[in-house]
Each structure stands twice: as C-alpha cells, then as structure tokens.
C-alpha cells in the first residue's frame with residue numbers, strides 16, 4: 216500500500232503526509248543473543264506521517280504486535296526509581312480522589328511486572344493486570360498482582376463484561392502508542408469502564424518530541440505519537456471525553472496524563488492546553504516540516520562528537536539498553552568501533568547485544584572497573600537519576616554525553 220492509500224489509525228482518513236524517514240532499522244527491543252550475532256537480522260522501514268484530518272502522528276509500518284511484545288520484549292518497568300515513585304504517587308492519588316476500597320476494581324492495561332498495581336494491592340484495592348508479555352506477567356503474579364496474559368481490545372472487554380466485570384479505574388501507561396488497532400483498544404476501554412469511572416492514560420507528548428528533538432523515541436513499537444488534540448478527537452468517537460490533563464515535563468522527555476470519563480466535563484486546563492496546541496500549530500503539517508532537518512543536524516553533531524573523541528584516543532561506552540537507544544545507535548551510525556559496549560541494570564538484557572549495532576550489554580558496575588572516558592546516556596530521560604547513581608564513576612574522572620535535545624558533555 217502506498218502512503219496515499221494508507222488509512223489513519225485513528226480516524227481512517229487517507230492523505231497522510233510523511234515528514235521524517237529514518238530508513239530501515241531493526242526492532243528496538245529485539246536484543247540479540249551473542250550466539251546469534253552472525254545470523255541475519257530483520258529490519259523494517261521507519262517513516263513518520265501526520266494525519267491532516269485528526270492531527271495524529273503515526274508511523275507507516277506495522278510489525279505484528281506478537282513479534283514486538285511477546286517474542287522480543289525485555290522491558291521491565293521496575294528498573295527506574297523515577298517511574299516507581301511516579302507510579303506510587305499516582306496510585307495514592309487515585310485511591311484518595313476516587314474513594315477506592317475493597318469493592319472497587321482497578322484494571323491496568325500493559326501492567327508489565329506489576330510495578331504500579333502493587334501499590335493498590337498493598338492498600339487492599341482489587342486489581343487486574345492485563346499484559347501479553349510472558350516474563351513480565353509472571354513477575355507481576357509473583358509480586359501478588361493477578362494478571363491476564365493477553366492483548367487488550369474490544370473482544371476481551373466484551374468477555375470481561377459478560378463475566379460481570381466493570382472497572383472503576385482503568386490505567387494505561389505508555390501503551391496507547393503500542394496498539395495498531397487503536398479503535399478496538401479505546402472502544403474496549405469505553406466498554407469496560409463503569410458509568411462513573413475514570414480512565415487515566417500516560418504517553419510522551421508529541422509536542423515535546425518535536426521541540427526537544429527526541430527522534431530516538433520513534434521506533435516500531437510506537438505506532439502513534441499523541442497530542443491533546445489528536446487524543447481528544449480519538450476518544451470522542453468512542454463516547455469518552457478528555458476531562459483533565461496533567462503534564463510531567465521531566466518524565467520520558469515530557470509526558471501527558473489524560474483523564475477520560477463518560478461525561479463531557481473538561482477542566483479549565485484541558486481547554487487551555489487544547490487552545491495552546493492549536494495556537495502552536497500541532498494540528499497543521501507545517502509544525503512538523505523542519506523536524507527532519509533538525510534530526511539530521513543532531514545526528515551529525517552527535518556522531519562528530521563521538522568520532523572526535525575516539526580519534527583522540529578516548530573510549531566511549533553507553534548507558535541504557537533502552538528501545539530509544541537502539542534508534543539512536545542505528546540511525547546515527549554508532550557501531551562498536553565508536554561505542555564499545557552498553558550497560559543496563561536490567562539482568563534480562565545483560566549478556567545480549569544491541570540490535571543492529573551489536574554492543575554487548577553489561578552490568579553498570581563495569582563502568583567503575585573499566586573507566587571509559589565518556590558514557591553516552593541513551594536513556595537520557597533518566598539522565599539525572601543515572602548520573603547520581605554513577606557518582607563513583609564520575610569521581611574517578613568519567614564524563615557523560617547527554618544526546619537530547621542537543622549533544623552536551625557533562626563532566
């Protein structure tokens with residue numbers, strides 16, 4: 216299918232406008248076992264387009280979700296203290312503001328290893344996690360979080376309703392970018408929600424993605440990149456309303472938390488944010504047009520910085536085998552000749568290699584032992600947390616490169 220015929224994943228209109236082509240990249244979470252390094256590695260086109268009808272930004276390629284989230288998924292939410300703290304506060308607020316108790320039901324979609332629902336379980340609030348990733352679902356169950364190992368959509372919501380389940384709260388954090396059948400997902404949430412219930416959805420903001428040049432957060436798992444405008448149009452088609460938004464400028468490079476309900480009662484801040492996005496032009500292609508040029512400039516300056524240091528005899532490693540790290544290494548062209556290895560504290564990732572560029576992933580303690588001159592922080596969204604944690608490496612003279620919004624060296 217050509218771009219001209221491709222329907223928007225939200226409103227179904229054709230006429231999508233492409234504004235960034237990152238070429239072919241391997242799947243960002245398909246970490247390669249060492250013994251498979253010689254085998255051919257699949258790569259897929261990574262092109263980003265804008266829908267002029269509903270303002271949704273989306274990629275054009277559709278890798279099957281089973282390949283992305285069952286066969287190749289080692290992301291565990293619990294490895295960031297920042298995320299754990301953010302989740303604890305969210306659960307606490309919901310319990311208080313919604314008066315949740317032993318007769319409530321909180322459902323989380325993409326509940327991962329139970330990092331968030333655990334907080335409700337601790338307070339005696341019944342929960343159900345839904346996540347298709349087998350290792351993460353097993354970890355959640357082991358932590359006392361009942362988990363259905365399935366993809367969520369309208370069919371599953373209908374089954375659950377037939378079994379007599381309705382959700383007082385539905386939480387979907389960093390998953391609404393990950394579902395190719397978006398209308399089934401949102402339709403399913405609307406179907407499962409109690410009439411007076413609330414849905415909270417978190418996702419990085421496309422406004423920040425463009426402004427901060429966070430092009431590395433574009434990968435095949437992220438089918439969509441949301442603004443308040445595109446999310447408002449999407450949920451309305453399913454009888455849901457955007458009633459509140461909270462903004463976390465430091466979470467994953469700028470995150471919106473949207474609150475949806477079945478009644479149309481927008482807060483003043485929602486009205487303000489929608490107007491601000493319109494005024495900035497997020498619903499017009501012009502807003503996105505010079506992004507490709509800025510991405511190319513950032514890539515060139517990062518590559519030059521690393522190359523100059525390596526040419527001067529310095530060693531460069533990287534921190535964070537993040538999905539965004541795979542986009543960064545592959546699109547900038549940072550192979551093992553420039554970045555020797557990657558460290559990450561998730562033991563499920565250690566011992567494997569980055570997709571495409573093949574750096575071996577090791578435990579972060581290696582930094583103090585090996586003392587590379589520079590560490591490129593691929594998980595730049597956690598730069599503060601990581602630099603604090605690596606104070607020993609820093610005290611030994613090590614420096615960091617933070618690549619986004621523009622490459623800087625922090626000594």
Ligand code: JHZ
Pocket residue numbers: 290294295296389390392419436467534535536537538539540558559560561564594595596597600601604
């Ligand atoms: P992290 C994730 O993307 C996953 P990724 C997902 N695709 C999504 O949508 C976005 O977030 C929003 C490690 N780490 O979370 C853990 C340490 O080793 O930025 C992770 O492997 N030590 C659902 O994969 C990686 O870094 C630490 O101290 O791009 C971070 O990955 C910390 C803080 C993290 O995301």
